[in-house]
Structures are given as structure tokens and as C-alpha cells.
Amino acid sequence: xxxxxxxxxxxxxxxxxxxxxxxxxxxxxxxxxxxxxxxxxxxxxxxxxxxxxxxxxxxxxxxxxxxxxxxxxxxxxxxxxxxxxxxxxxxxxxxxxxxxxxxxxxxxxxxxxxxxxxxxx
Amino acid sequence: xxxxxxxxxxxxxxxxxxxxxxxxxxxxxxxxxxxxxxxxxxxxxxxxxxxxxxxxxxxxxxxxxxxxxxxxxxxxxxxxxxxxxxxxxxxxxxxxxxxxxxxxxxxxxxxxxxxxxxxxx
Numbered sequence: 001x002x003x004x005x006x007x008x009x010x011x012x013x014x015x016x017x018x019x020x021x022x023x024x025x026x027x028x029x030x031x032x033x034x035x036x037x038x039x040x041x042x043x044x045x046x047x048x049x050x051x052x053x054x055x056x057x058x059x060x061x062x063x064x065x066x067x068x069x070x071x072x073x074x075x076x077x078x079x080x081x082x083x084x085x086x087x088x089x090x091x092x093x094x095x096x097x098x099x100x101x102x103x104x105x106x107x108x109x110x111x112x113x114x115x116x117x118x119x120x121x
Numbered sequence: 122x123x124x125x126x127x128x129x130x131x132x133x134x135x136x137x138x139x140x141x142x143x144x145x146x147x148x149x150x151x152x153x154x155x156x157x158x159x160x161x162x163x164x165x166x167x168x169x170x171x172x173x174x175x176x177x178x179x180x181x182x183x184x185x186x187x188x189x190x191x192x193x194x195x196x197x198x199x200x201x202x203x204x205x206x207x208x209x210x211x212x213x214x215x216x217x218x219x220x221x222x223x224x225x226x227x228x229x230x231x232x233x234x235x236x237x238x239x240x241x242x
Contacts (some may be wrong), residue, residue, distance in 0.1 A: 011167040025194040077198055084205060085242040091212070095228055101231045103224045107216055112232065114213045121206040 002028050011037070017068035024071060025064055032057060033064045080120070087117050131157070135197050136227035145192060146185055153178060154185045201241070208238050 003028050015037050024028055035046050036057075043061075047054040072078050098106055136158050143151055145225075156167050164182075168175040193199050212231050219227055 020198065021196065025193075071145075075142065077141065081201075081242055085239060088209075088235050088238045088242070092232065092239065095232045095235070098224075098228050100221075100224070103219075103221070103228075107219045107224075111213065111216045114209050114216070117209045118206060118213065121202055121209070 014065065014068075016082075017065075017072060020078050020081075021068050022072040025067065025086075029060060029064050032060050036061060084117055084120065087113050135186065135206050137203075138186075138193060141199050142189050142192040142196075143200075144190065150181060150185050150188075153181050154177075157182060205238055205241060 014033075018033060019039050022034065025033060032046060032050055032052075035041060035049075036043075041049075044054050044071045047057045050057065052060075060062075091113050092111055094106055126164065135154075139154060139158050143155065146154060153167060153171055153173075156162060156170075157164075162170075164178045167173050168178045173181075212234050215227055215230055215234075
């Protein structure tokens with residue numbers, strides 16, 4: 001169960017990193033790594049279709065993970081985006097609770113959060 | 122006047138690019154380019170303090186501009202951030218217009234915008 005959660009987290013992390021920094025990989029890396037993320041294929045299947053060894057795919061993915069994580073360690077842009085997203089989602093949830101009585105308080109809360117977002121961006 | 126506006130825009134562009142991708146420059150580039158942006162110094166002053174020629178500073182800045190713009194052309198992360206920021210500012214302006222009569226409509230507008238932001242992030 002923990003292994004599964006970790007796997008899901010790793011795929012989510014890889015997807016985010018690829019979405020943000022994927023264009024900094026080589027064409028070949030983008031092709032292989034992109035397939036790993038967007039298609040539900042095993043390493044063996046990707047290797048077969050790309051005409052390289054399973055070990056080759058494994059090494060390439062490992063290297064891409066290192067490269068992409070390296071960019072995030074330097075730039076923290078995924079982190080910044082996720083922080084903004086979390087706040088916008090908080091605004092969205094506040095709107096769910098809207099009624100005529102709490103409108104004023106709600107508007108104040110949203111304003112505080114939107115101000116925080118603007119400061120961070 | 123147009124020249125002034127362009128200069129302000131270029132400094133704004135450089136500041137944004139440096140904020141997002143500056144950590145991908147070398148330490149030396151970061152030092153010089155960072156001073157250009159954060160301190161109101163001439164090329165000659167920066168050169169004097171860094172112990173390099175004015176032409177050297179000029180070339181370094183030109184190369185950094187190319188490098189940073191190259192990252193933005195590939196990743197478009199400044200563009201993405203600015204689009205989100207513009208929308209959050211729209212939410213902020215809508216909140217300015219809040220009164221008891223228009224509350225329902227206002228909440229709907231904010232919800233539409235926050236939904237758009239979440240989709241983009």
C-alpha cells in the first residue's frame with residue numbers, strides 16, 4: 001500500500017516536473033520520458049517501440065529524473081505554482097460556502113488570499 | 122518617450138526573467154546581472170566594482186539576456202505566471218465592487234475566474 005502511494009507520488013512528481021521543465025531535455029529524452037508519463041506502458045514496451053534496451057530506457061529515465069529534479073531544486077517553480085494553486089482552491093472552496101449572511105466575511109477572506117497570491121507572483 | 126518606455130519594459134522583462142531563471146546562470150553571471158537589476162548602477166560602475174571592463178559587462182549582460190530569453194522561449198513559465206497573476210488581480214478588482222445587491226453575481230464571476238486559474242495551473 002505504501003509502495004503504491006509512493007509510486008503514485010513519483011508519477012505525479014514526474015508529470016509535474018516534465019510539464020514544467022520537459023522542454024529542457026533532449027528530443028530523444030523527451031520522446032522516451034514523455035511516453036513513460038503519458039502512456040501506460042512498461043519499460044520493456046517503451047524499449048521495444050523505441051528500439052533500445054530495457055536497461056537503456058531505465059538509465060535514460062533515471063538521468064531525466066535527476067536533470068528535472070535538478071532544475072526544480074534551483075528554480076522551485078513547481079513549488080511556487082503549487083502554492084498558488086492551493087490558495088486559488090481555497091478561494092474556490094470559500095465560494096462554495098457563500099450565502100447572504102456570510103457574504104461580507106467571505107469577501108474579506110477571499111481578498112486576503114488573493115492579496116497573498118499577488119504578493120507571491 | 123518611446124525609448125524610455127522600452128527601457129522600462131526591458132528592465133521589467135530582465136527582472137522577471139532573472140527572478141524565474143536566474144539560478145541557471147553561472148555564479149559570476151548572477152553576481153553581475155543581479156547587480157544590474159537590483160542596483161541603480163551604470164555599466165561603468167558595475168565594471169569598476171567587479172574589476173572587469175565595461176565591454177566585458179556589456180557582453181556578459183547580452184549573453185545573460187540571450188540565455189534567460191532562451192529559457193522563457195522553451196518553458197513559458199513567466200508567461201504562465203503573468204496570466205495567473207492577471208486573473209487574480211481581476212478577482213481582486215471584482216472584490217472592490219462588492220455590495221449586498223451584486224454579491225451573487227460577483228461570486229459567480231470570481232468562481233469562473235478561479236476555475237480558469239485552476240485549470241491552467
